[in-house]
Amino acid sequence: MKEYLVDIRNERLSFFTPAGEVKALNDVSLHVREGEVLGIVGESGSGKSVTSYSLMGLTAHPGRLVGGDLYFNGHYINEMSEREMQKIRGNEVSIIFQDPMTSLNPVFTIGNQIREVILLHTNKTRKEANDRARELLQLVGINEPDKRLKQYPHELSGGMRQRVMIAIALACEPKLLIADEPTTALDVTIQAQILELMRDLKEKLGMSIILITHDLGVVAGMCDHIAVMYAGKVVEYGTTDEIFYQPSHEYTKGLLRSIPNLNEREHKRLVPIEGLPVDMLNPPAGCPFAPRCRSCMKICLSSMPNYTQVSDHHSSACWLLDKEKFERQAEGQA
């Protein structure tokens, strides 16, 4: 347990809405070591954001942890009080959100919002906090920091706002940075800059990152490990190379197949993943991906697959792997 900075085991989390219990997370396990970058990949509704929010105790209202254990930096999150959580938020673990346009409070200056988190978690004076804020703005690549500190969010561009968010997140030198779709709302060129910035900062500060995205291109250059999520479950988990070059789960394969290839000279049809996302109010008994899977078998519809270890760091939850094992056993006996 101690070897991991983040250790989530068998997490189950549901939202108790008026319409019924939405089972958002259905047995999710993942871990991150110090200095590592984990990418969580999945569609909207797969539970990727929910997992990280639960780590920070930021689960939105009708949601509740229903099972599993969450460990972070020596803390047992399940049993921490709100007060204790407030001490580590923004301090040991920080998060940056998807939409920089709306994540900053429009009526306060940039300086105010950065100073706020510094003054909250440290004993610095206002002047010291301001100096630190200036430092941070330079660190994230914003020029004319003194001018920016006095400006309001609407006076900055999207890319700059996201940098400010990063500055706020790094202010107290957290061990873990959670980046929830940090570049989705930005232009592609800005996207590249932000990712570059995050890479640099990770090297400089030695912090861990959980990078949440639906974009495979983003994880390719940044992450050490990748967890692929679908319908509240981690369906495949492995190193970046393993996921990209030896994908094991049909969903992962589908995702990779659907990436259009810019180098194709001929006109080829795009290959989407057929079917519709799962209804989380009434999740099916079997593998959640089954109805959309081209290799779906009868057992996939009726029972949830187990995790099969494909290699040291690579696991996948798919009945096809069990089928292989089964066939090998049968052959062995024959």
Added chain:
Amino acid sequence: MAKYILKRFMLAALTVFVVASITFFLMNMVPGGPFVAEKSISEQAQAALNEKFGMDKPLIVQYKNYMLSAAHGDFGLSLKQRGRTVAEIITSKFPVSARLGGISVVLSLLIGIPLGSIAALNRGRWVDDLIIVIATCGIAFPSFVICTVGLYIFGVYLGWLPTMGLTTPLHYILPVFALAFYPTAYITRLMRSSMLDVIGQDYMRTARAKGLSQHVSLFKHALRNAILPVITYVGPMLAYTLTGSMVVEKIFVIPGLGGQFVSSIMTRDYTVIMGTTIFLATLVIMMNALVDIVYKFVDPRIQLK
């Protein structure tokens, strides 16, 4: 910014001018004109008015004379109250209404803002439902209903509170309550929906992610944003308080300007009607302009260069 202030005041001034002109011409639609010779008015007063506004001269000239005098605060003599100038009447009655109105505006804000916030924070629970019900009734019941029912219950039936005049602090309770009822309810509803809107915003999530407690994030981040729509309501609220005072002052027999307006209509005291209208209209229009300008200062998103 300065350009906006200028534009806003020009609009206000234009509107005042329009209202004053409309008032003048409307009063002249009455056969004989506003300064008609009535039996109840004294000879001297009649002569003075004729001379001042040039009754025999063409309408346009009368209009010009009247507007010029009005701009100096001179609205002529009252037709029904002997020897008093309209300006005198206004200056003696206005402070009463101002005090009453001022107290009720402050009260509405002091009660409405917290109440609305509490409702928003307890959304879906019984506190919220209760507050919504009270607030909805508050905006539905006409002011004269609140006044008369309140008067009946507390003044007549229970006999706890005085029903007329404004001599002791106790006398203020019923009129202020009646006048503040609608604005308080409106502000409560407004604050509630504004707060609900703000609480759902992303920057509130950011605030919590920084490690701020519920209290701080609400008081610092949410309130500051949620209160903006309420500021825009202050303008219309002042206008409402003005008109509401007509009913309240009539029912509770309070010697204020609203009541004066109504009674001068009943008694056909044209000069007073005109003077009061112009005065009140100017007041409301100017205050609205002021509130608009203040709002622009407060919301940094709308910084006009």
Added chain:
Amino acid sequence: MAEKNLVSFQLKVEDFLPATDAEKQSLTQMRPGVSFWKDAMRRMKKNKVAMISLCVILIIMIFSFILPSYYPYHYGQQIQGSEYLGPMTYSPQEQVRIDAGEKVFPHILGTDNLGRDYAVRVMVGSRISLSVGLIAAGIILVIGSIYGAVSGFFGGWVDLIMMRIVDIIYTVPDILLIVLISFALKDPMQTLAEKPGFAWIQTIGVNLISIFLVFALLYWVGMARIVRSQVLTLKQNEYVTAARALGAGSGRIIRKHLLTNSIGTLIVMTTLQIPSAIFTESFLSFLGLGVAIPLPSLGSLASDALNGLNTYPYLLLAPALLISLIILSFNLFGDGLRDAFDPKMKS
């Protein structure tokens, strides 16, 4: 549906056979698509408060428009000797008639100072208030939506000028002007009413006409602004460009495409205008600027009742409660409509 797998269960060869499309289909449920109106109606029906308000409104409508025709008393009928009767009591003269075997319909809400049955006066009073509300809302709807649609659709300097006018009207304190206009129109209206063909002015009352006039002149601005902003948003949509490309004229576009899409908002706004118009009318009637006697209005009934408040409180309570009920139900119903049409679900 089985949640957990059996602890030890045997895998069989058949389990690994590919699943058929039919088997896969059975697991994906598509929720049926619902049309905009059906969806709104559904939400509406679920809203208990709004449904109750609707029932109350209907009951009051029956009460005001239908009942008086079947009622044994007329609102202007003054019965000698029956002044100031309490609810459900009889005057000595009536008592004599009852003893003689005659059936005398009770005065459910008593009588007023002129011996008029109060219940029927309250009924007719609410009829007047409701009519004013409905007609005024109609006027506001027609003028406001046309003005706003034209202004928003044509844009440019047409829009600019029209909106400046709206700004000025908006800034004017309405009550002051209403009072002034009602007052100033009184005498000219009177002379007009004496001319042939205009006698109806007398029955309705000068003040009421003035009220309608003022609504037509001043109150439509709020509606105009909302319609204009709706039109501005919808104008951007592609189907407008498509319609133009097919040769549709401006009038047709406004009518068919823009207005039909704003109907939801229009319905809600109009419904919410009704109580506010009734509010204003009762306010004016209370000040004595409402309908002509002997026509009662809930506002004027309440005003008259003030005089005898100490001894005859029921004369005040009936109209006061009724008008509050009317305004409240319309407000709640309007709120319910707004929630039903608003795609942004609050939950």
